[in-house]
Amino acid sequence: QPVLTQPTSLSASPGASARFTCTLRSDINVGPYRIFWYQQKPGSLPRYLLKYNSDSDKQQGSGVPSRFSGSKDDSTNAGLLLISGLQSEDEADYYCAIWYSNTLVFGGGTKLTVL
Amino acid sequence: EVRLVESGGALVLPGGSLRLSCAASGFTFSSYEMIWVRQAPGKGLEWVSYISSSGSTIYYADSVNGRFTISRDNAKNSLYLQMSSLRAEDTAVYYCARDLGVFWGQGTLVIVSS
Numbered sequence: 633q634p635v636l637t638q639p640t641s642l643s644a645s646p647g648a649s650a651r652f653t654c655t656l657r658s659d660i661n662v663g664p665y666r667i668f669w670y671q672q673k674p675g676s677l678p679r680y681l682l683k684y685n686s687d688s689d690k691q692q693g694s695g696v697p698s699r700f701s702g703s704k705d706d707s708t709n710a711g712l713l714l715i716s717g718l719q720s721e722d723e724a725d726y727y728c729a730i731w732y733s734n735t736l737v738f739g740g741g742t743k744l745t746v747l
Numbered sequence: 748e749v750r751l752v753e754s755g756g757a758l759v760l761p762g763g764s765l766r767l768s769c770a771a772s773g774f775t776f777s778s779y780e781m782i783w784v785r786q787a788p789g790k791g792l793e794w795v796s797y798i799s800s801s802g803s804t805i806y807y808a809d810s811v812n813g814r815f816t817i818s819r820d821n822a823k824n825s826l827y828l829q830m831s832s833l834r835a836e837d838t839a840v841y842y843c844a845r846d847l848g849v850f851w852g853q854g855t856l857v858i859v860s861s
Contacts, residue, residue, distance in 0.1 A: 670792070678844075680849045680850070735806060736782060736847055739791075
């Protein structure tokens with residue numbers, strides 16, 4: 633089982649919200665880990681969105697709108713990325729990552745379609 | 748403005764070697780940890796290697812351990828990735844990034860093929 637699991641795809645309508653999940657393997661407790669989120673549009677380099685550990689330990693990427701936010705769900709052992717007020721330009725691949733056991737582990741990515 | 752510019756990507760034969768470089772500017776290079784990340788065509792992101800700001804701490808992904816060597820020259824504001832015993836599965840765009848991906852270069856393409 634991979635360290636991080638992300639749904640392959642997600643679709644939502646313009647103006648709606650999109651909720652991305654990044655589920656940690658069952659033997660890894662999400663509690664202590666900072667969850668990093670990146671956005672990658674086709675043909676472009678990845679863009680850092682934010683990192684989230686707790687409400688007192690979080691960082692928004694430079695120039696990233698506040699409609700992008702992070703959180704955790706202890707009940708599902710997952711990191712979450714929420715995008716509110718979806719725009720067509722948000723259509724992209726979204727990757728989560730954690731620094732785990734001296735490695736940076738990426739999730740497989742979720743492709744967001746805004747339709 | 749933070750700028751990372753990779754170079755050195757090329758077409759190389761299986762078993763061959765290649766050295767990638769990443770020129771950094773717009774920040775105090777010697778103060779930041781750096782990583783290499785790669786992305787095979789049509790695939791997701793894969794972390795390759797990490798180096799601390801001083802170069803004293805280094806980590807590798809299992810897939811490249813023993814074949815790739817990360818290094819840096821803080822006097823030249825440069826990061827390097829020496830790749831040897833290259834395999835077809837090493838074909839990818841290689842990105843250098845600051846911190847754990849807060850800033851990224853535009854990437855350089857490595858193709859391993861006969």
